[in-house]
Amino acid sequence: MDGRSPNHGGLSRGNILDSVRACLDRLQTDRIDLLYFHRFDASEPPEESLSAVDGLVRQDLVRYFAVSNFTVANLKLYQRLEADFGVRCRVQAVQNRFDILHGEGNRCPGVLEYVARAGLSFVAYGPLARGLLTARHLDPAKAGPGDRLYDESALDRDMAGPVRDRLLGLAALACEWDLELSQLALVHLMALPGMGPPIPSASSVEQLESNAAAGRVEFTDDQRAQVRAVLETR
Numbered sequence: 467m468d469g470r471s472p473n474h475g476g477l478s479r480g481n482i483l484d485s486v487r488a489c490l491d492r493l494q495t496d497r498i499d500l501l502y503f504h505r506f507d508a509s510e511p512p513e514e515s516l517s518a519v520d521g522l523v524r525q526d527l528v529r530y531f532a533v534s535n536f537t538v539a540n541l542k543l544y545q546r547l548e549a550d551f552g553v554r555c556r557v558q559a560v561q562n563r564f565d566i567l568h569g570e571g572n573r574c575p576g577v578l579e580y581v582a583r584a585g586l587s588f589v590a591y592g593p594l595a596r597g598l599l600t601a602r603h604l605d606p607a608k609a610g611p612g613d614r615l616y617d618e619s620a621l622d623r624d625m626a627g628p629v630r631d632r633l634l635g636l637a638a639l640a641c642e643w644d645l646e647l648s649q650l651a652l653v654h655l656m657a658l659p660g661m662g663p664p665i666p667s668a669s670s671v672e673q674l675e676s677n678a679a680a681g682r683v684e685f686t687d688d689q690r691a692q693v694r695a696v697l698e699t700r
C-alpha cells in the first residue's frame with residue numbers, strides 16, 4: 467500500500483499478515499468479520515495466500531473470507547485448493563461489479579451464474595452504475611459540476627446507445643410503483659439468483675435511507691418481467 471516496495475501490495479503471506487494487523491489497529495478492534503482479497507494476484511502462489519488467511523481464521527482474527535474482482539477461473543482455482551488442503555477459509559462471497567443496465571461487464575463474465583450454482587454470495591459493487599441508475603441523469607441538461615459522473619466526464623459515454631431510453635422506461639415503472647429509480651434498480655438486482663447484499667455507496671443520509679428501504683421491497687413475477695422487458699429495449 468505504500469507504493470514503494472513489492473511487500474506492500476499483493477497477496478504474499480507477509481503482506482496479508484501485516485495488512486490485517488494494521489487494519490485491526492486502525493479499526494481498534496480484535497477481529498475482522500469479513501476479509502476480502504481485492505483482486506487476484508497471479509504473481510503469488512495461491513497456496514501461500516490461502517494458508518495465510520487460514521492461519522488468521524484459526525486465530526479468530528478473521529471470521530469469514532471473500533474475494534473481489536475474481537473471474538470464474540480464479541474462483542475454481544481457489545475452490546480446488548480449499549478442497550485439496552482442507553483450509554478453513556473457504557470463499558463465502560465474491561464482490562464483483564454488477565448493475566442491471568450493464569450486468570457484469572466483460573472483465574469477469576459468468577461469475578453470478580457460477581456463484582448461484584456454487585452456493586456462494588455475489589456482492590454487487592457499483593449497483594447504481596455509479597449514479598447513472600438514479601433520477602438525476604434523466605435530464606442531461608441538469609447535470610453539472612459537483613455531479614460525480616459529470617466531473618468524471620463519463621456521462622456521454624455512459625448514456626450511449628439505448629441506455630437513455632432504458633433509464634426513462636425504468637423511471638416510468640418506478641413512478642408507477644411509487645419507488646425511486648435507484649430503489650427499483652436495487653430491488654430488481656437483489657432478486658437475481660446468486661445475488662447477496664449489494665453495496666451502493668451514498669453521499670448523504672437521505673441516499674443511505676432510500677437505498678436501505680429498497681431492502682424491504684419485493685417484486686412480483688409480473689413486475690420483474692416488466693423490468694426485464696425495459697432492459698431489453700433496443
Ligand SMILES: NC(=O)c1ccc[n+]([C@@H]2O[C@H](COP(=O)([O-])OP(=O)(O)OC[C@H]3O[C@@H](n4cnc5c(N)ncnc54)[C@H](OP(=O)(O)O)[C@@H]3O)[C@@H](O)[C@H]2O)c1
Pocket residue numbers: 504534535561590591592593594595596597598600601612613614615648665666667668669672673674676677
Ligand atoms: N471491489 C472493488 O474493486 C470496488 C470497486 C469500486 C467500488 N467498490 C465499492 O462499491 C461501492 C459502491 O460503488 P460506487 O460508489 O462506485 O457505485 P454506486 O453504488 O453504483 O453509485 C453510488 C453513487 O450513486 C449516487 N447515489 C447513491 N444512492 C443514491 C440515491 N438513493 N439517490 C440518488 N443518488 C444516489 C451517489 O452519487 P453522488 O455521489 O453523485 O451523489 C453515489 O456516489 C462502494 O462501497 C465502493 O467501495 C468496490
